Amino acid sequence: MNTDRTKQFIGFLVIPSFVLLAAVVFYPFLYNVALAFGNMNLNKIRDWQFIGFRQFIKIFTEPSQPDFYAVFGKTIIWTVVNVAFHVILGVFLALLLNQKIKGKAIYRTLLILPWAIPQYIVALTWRGMFNYEYGSINLILTKFLGMPAVEWLRSPTEAFIACIITNVWLGFPFMMVVALGALQSIPHELYEAAEIDGASWWHKLRTITLPLIRPVMIPAITLGIVWTFNNLNIVWLVSNGGEPSDRTHILVSFVYKAAFNFYSFSYAAALSLVIFLLLLTFSMVFMKQSKATEGAY
Amino acid sequence: MATQTKRMRFFQLAATHLVLAFFALVAIFPIWQVFNISLRPGDQLLSTSLELVPRNATFENYIRLFTERDFLVWLRNSAAVTVSVTITGVIFASLTGYGFSRFRFVGKKAGLLSLLTTQMFPGTMLLLPMYIMLINLGLIDSYLGIVIVYSATALPFCIWTMKGYYDTIPTSLEEAARIDGCSHFTAFMKVILPLAAPALVITALFSFMSAWSEYIVAAQILQDTDLWTLPIGLKSFEASMSTEWGLYGAASIVVMIPVVGLFLGLSRWLVSGLTLGSVKG
Numbered sequence: 001m002n003t004d005r006t007k008q009f010i011g012f013l014v015i016p017s018f019v020l021l022a023a024v025v026f027y028p029f030l031y032n033v034a035l036a037f038g039n040m041n042l043n044k045i046r047d048w049q050f051i052g053f054r055q056f057i058k059i060f061t062e063p064s065q066p067d068f069y070a071v072f073g074k075t076i077i078w079t080v081v082n083v084a085f086h087v088i089l090g091v092f093l094a095l096l097l098n099q100k101i102k103g104k105a106i107y108r109t110l111l112i113l114p115w116a117i118p119q120y121i122v123a124l125t126w127r128g129m130f131n132y133e134y135g136s137i138n139l140i141l142t143k144f145l146g147m148p149a150v151e152w153l154r155s156p157t158e159a160f161i162a163c164i165i166t167n168v169w170l171g172f173p174f175m176m177v178v179a180l181g182a183l184q185s186i187p188h189e190l191y192e193a194a195e196i197d198g199a200s201w202w203h204k205l206r207t208i209t210l211p212l213i214r215p216v217m218i219p220a221i222t223l224g225i226v227w228t229f230n231n232l233n234i235v236w237l238v239s240n241g242g243e244p245s246d247r248t249h250i251l252v253s254f255v256y257k258a259a260f261n262f263y264s265f266s267y268a269a270a271l272s273l274v275i276f277l278l279l280l281t282f283s284m285v286f287m288k289q290s291k292a293t294e295g296a297y
Numbered sequence: 298m299a300t301q302t303k304r305m306r307f308f309q310l311a312a313t314h315l316v317l318a319f320f321a322l323v324a325i326f327p328i329w330q331v332f333n334i335s336l337r338p339g340d341q342l343l344s345t346s347l348e349l350v351p352r353n354a355t356f357e358n359y360i361r362l363f364t365e366r367d368f369l370v371w372l373r374n375s376a377a378v379t380v381s382v383t384i385t386g387v388i389f390a391s392l393t394g395y396g397f398s399r400f401r402f403v404g405k406k407a408g409l410l411s412l413l414t415t416q417m418f419p420g421t422m423l424l425l426p427m428y429i430m431l432i433n434l435g436l437i438d439s440y441l442g443i444v445i446v447y448s449a450t451a452l453p454f455c456i457w458t459m460k461g462y463y464d465t466i467p468t469s470l471e472e473a474a475r476i477d478g479c480s481h482f483t484a485f486m487k488v489i490l491p492l493a494a495p496a497l498v499i500t501a502l503f504s505f506m507s508a509w510s511e512y513i514v515a516a517q518i519l520q521d522t523d524l525w526t527l528p529i530g531l532k533s534f535e536a537s538m539s540t541e542w543g544l545y546g547a548a549s550i551v552v553m554i555p556v557v558g559l560f561l562g563l564s565r566w567l568v569s570g571l572t573l574g575s576v577k578g
Contacts, residue, residue: 009482014393014402024448024449032422035426089320099313101310103314110324110325113325114324118509119512120510120512121331121510125327125549128545232421237512252419255419269422269425
């Protein structure tokens with residue numbers, strides 16, 4: 001049981017944050033839910049009405065420009081490809097860095113850099129680098145690799161790939177740092193024992209390293225998936241708001257456009273809610289699944 | 298036999314360095330690009346050469362940035378917003394994280410879960426209602442609005458980070474201080490907080506970065522050019538029909554310096570402070 005003094009102290013610690021969060025996170029969240037069931041747009045900011053599930057029906061059944069299901073599919077591709085690259089590159093580089101080699105500190109510093117750069121600068125810079133005529137990507141392709149120049153920003157598939165390349169570049173350092181922390185906590189004796197038994201490099205990786213970094217990587221991957229799914233900056237700024245002709249959107253950029261370019265507030269609110277519920281369900285299932293399989297090792 | 302394993306070891310080492318060097322190069326390439334563009338004289342902005350330093354390199358863009366543009370205004374605005382957000386974030390997260398780590402109380406589990414849930418909000422989910430609320434309150438174009446939005450978006454993650462770190466500090470430490478007659482608060486301030494320095498550093502860093510680097514929210518809420526923060530200002534170089542690459546490059550370099558400096562200076566704390574055990578719950 002807490003004494004009165006302790007209760008006061010707990011209140012002092014916890015209440016201010018929750019008052020702030022209530023005002024700017026929980027209240028807007030509820031407001032968003034309310035909006036999702038209404039018909040607000042720029043002309044009806046004050047006198048909007050509840051119209052039930054109509055916005056949701058519109059999202060799932062009415063054709064939209066761009067098509068909801070196409071955007072949804074693209075979001076899945078975007079998330080899976082990005083996170084896969086982040087994790088594979090991150091763990092791979094962490095394994096390389098986790099040896100006794102010269103210049104380790106320098107390599108680590110340079111490899112963390114993409115994480116340190118503000119995302120909007122990353123996006124705008126890569127957009128410049130993808131320029132057809134003067135961008136360095138095409139210059140490298142044509143001058144050093146003898147390949148034809150690519151129309152990065154003017155065709156939908158290439159523009160989407162450009163967004164993915166940018167996001168892979170900026171995202172691997174986070175996974176690398178997390179993996180590095182996990183690798184450092186693996187006791188050396190395990191590897192020594194395995195070596196005495198004559199275990200190969202691959203065998204050690206599969207039976208010691210990967211299972212032991214798993215408990216740290218799973219929450220990081222969950223966060224990574226949620227962050228990537230919701231990453232508005234890169235798609236919006238690299239493709240300049242979904243160019244060409246709204247063919248490069250992922251769900252969040254689609255919502256952003258609906259809200260702030262078309263002012264369909266209620267439609268956007270309903271779509272935000274759909275995204276949130278998707279992610280919530282996913283995270284719960286994913287975390288539970290990975291906890292259930294943890295005992296297998 | 299011995300020479301063979303030695304040779305194997307040598308090739309392995311060489312391959313490791315080769316791969317690491319390649320990725321390090323990929324990591325710095327875009328930054329070098331920006332730096333290169335920032336040094337180009339006006340007539341070479343659209344150059345197709347890939348020289349390490351451009352011919353006739355000049356600081357002209359930097360000078361123009363500070364003298365001809367509102368860069369100093371944006372810098373001042375961004376600094377004010379960022380400092381406010383960082384201070385608020387550190388105070389609130391260090392207190393609340395401690396409460397969650399050390400005490401049992403009604404609604405604790407729900408509170409922690411709701412914090413985790415906010416991480417799944419798409420940005421638009423808070424931005425849109427906030428935007429409409431601010432329109433209705435007439436608070437579009439105010440710093441108060443943006444500081445509150447930034448603090449609140451960074452706060453849940455920071456509280457979790459702090460809580461996770463406090464969890465690793467043994468409770469016997471404050472118990473000893475309490476037996477010596479310290480109040481809860483003194484024990485927290487004098488004993489625990491100094492030990493939680495790595496997590497405090499991470500919290501400060503993340504709050505700083507989230508405010509210093511944010512474009513999407515700022516673009517909607519700050520429309521008056523006098524209130525612009527750096528991200529909107531930099532985007533404006535790019536937005537017009539002909540991108541002012543030279544100014545953009547120079548501005549990017551100036552904006553990057555504090556955040557990259559901070560990040561690299563603090564990077565040794567990253568591994569210890571970012572105990573992702575915290576996310577495990």
